[in-house]
Amino acid sequence: xxxxxxxxxxxRCDRERTLPSTRQGDIHDYEFGxxxxxxxxxxxxxxxISNNGFNEGFGTAIALPxxxxxxxxRYRTRQHVYVAGVDSWASTRQxxxxxxxxxxxxxxxxxxxxxxxxxxxxxxxxxxxxxxGEVATADGIMPIDAGALWRLPVIGPGGGAFFTTxxxxxxxxxxxxxxxxxxxxxxxxxxxxxxxxxxxLGSNGSVTALIRRVRxxxxxxxxxxxxxxxxxxxxxxxxxxLISMIQPxxx
Numbered sequence: 001x002x003x004x005x006x007x008x009x010x011x012r013c014d015r016e017r018t019l020p021s022t023r024q025g026d027i028h029d030y031e032f033g034x035x036x037x038x039x040x041x042x043x044x045x046x047x048x049i050s051n052n053g054f055n056e057g058f059g060t061a062i063a064l065p066x067x068x069x070x071x072x073x074r075y076r077t078r079q080h081v082y083v084a085g086v087d088s089w090a091s092t093r094q095x096x097x098x099x100x101x102x103x104x105x106x107x108x109x110x111x112x113x114x115x116x117x118x119x120x121x122x123x124x125x126x127x128x129x130x131x132x133g134e135v136a137t138a139d140g141i142m143p144i145d146a147g148a149l150w151r152l153p154v155i156g157p158g159g160g161a162f163f164t165t166x167x168x169x170x171x172x173x174x175x176x177x178x179x180x181x182x183x184x185x186x187x188x189x190x191x192x193x194x195x196x197x198x199x200x201l202g203s204n205g206s207v208t209a210l211i212r213r214v215r216x217x218x219x220x221x222x223x224x225x226x227x228x229x230x231x232x233x234x235x236x237x238x239x240x241x242l243i244s245m246i247q248p249x250x251x
Contacts (some may be wrong), residue, residue: 021055022048022100024248025115029087029104031066032096040179045107046088046098047083049118054245058194058212062246064118081117083110090114092121093172094216095179119246126170126239133173137224144219145171147235147246149183149200149207149227153249165227167198169238176220181238182213196241198234209238211245 022028030046048055050062068088080089083236085108110118132145148168153161165179188195188208196209207230 014099021052022061024051024055024102025110025112026106027066027083027108028063028100028106030063030065030102031104032049045086045088046096046103047110047118047221048098049095049115049122049246051248054193054212055100059100060212061100061103062212062214062242063096063098064092065094065096066090067069071215081114081121083087083108083114084109085109090118092118092125093175093177093179095122096216097212097214112128115248119243122246123243130142131171131173132250133171133176135176135219135224138228139226142226144168145227147232149182149229150219151225151227153223165207166215166240167230167235169235169242171219176218178219179197179214179216181209181211181242183207183209183216193241196234196238198230198238201229201231203228209233209234210237213244 016045025043026048028048029043031043032046045066046063048061048063048067053109056063066083066086066088068107080091090110132143134141135144137150146168148171149165150168151163151165154164155161165183167183168178168180169210170179171177176230183198185205187206188197193210194210196211197206198209
């Protein structure tokens with residue numbers, strides 16, 4: 001189906017938003033990128049779940065892709081939340097940072113009860129669903145779970161390739177889907193709620209996990225290279241910070 005409010009032409013990129021920061025609960029048209037297996041992709045609604053304080057402080061927002069396809073019954077309440085405003089399902093397992101300036105038209109809005117259900121579902125997922133597994137890498141088959149650091153090749157907007165390092169904060173071996181955040185070799189910016197310092201095991205150095213660059217991804221066949229591990233308790237700290245960024249400020 002075509003989503004209500006989407007553009008029929010190929011000039012969507014001309015619609016980049018120049019408005020102030022988006023609001024938690026807004027549903028925008030958004031390009032999630034090319035098809036990549038189990039990841040929801042292409043033009044579809046994006047439900048903004050990051051709170052307004054986060055949205056005002058960063059150029060990205062945290063969102064969930066929405067699908068009109070009803071999920072299988074066994075996943076319906078655990079990994080998806082029905083959003084009446086667009087008569088579709090938000091996937092809590094595919095949390096993603098989106099660029100606010102690329103958000104398209106507002107298509108609807110989630111209710112406060114729906115946002116509460118989403119926050120609860122995400123918190124429950126992080127508390128219960130990390131299932132270690134194995135993944136194909138440049139160095140052969142290797143174990144993967146929360147706390148692992150990986151380098152992976154990325155194609156930039158201009159078509160150039162570069163490498164980035166991501167931290168796995170949740171992994172589910174059943175669908176080979178990991179929730180990751182990018183990390184940078186630097187100290188956290190003073191006062192930035194989107195920066196979480198983490199220590200790499202076996203190293204005196206530290207890196208900073210960037211909540212504003214969270215992404216769920218299918219990790220198979222991505223040319224991954226192992227880049228170490230962080231202290232286990234710091235993975236929990238990154239998850240708690242992420243959850244705090246989707247809690248309403250008054251909560």
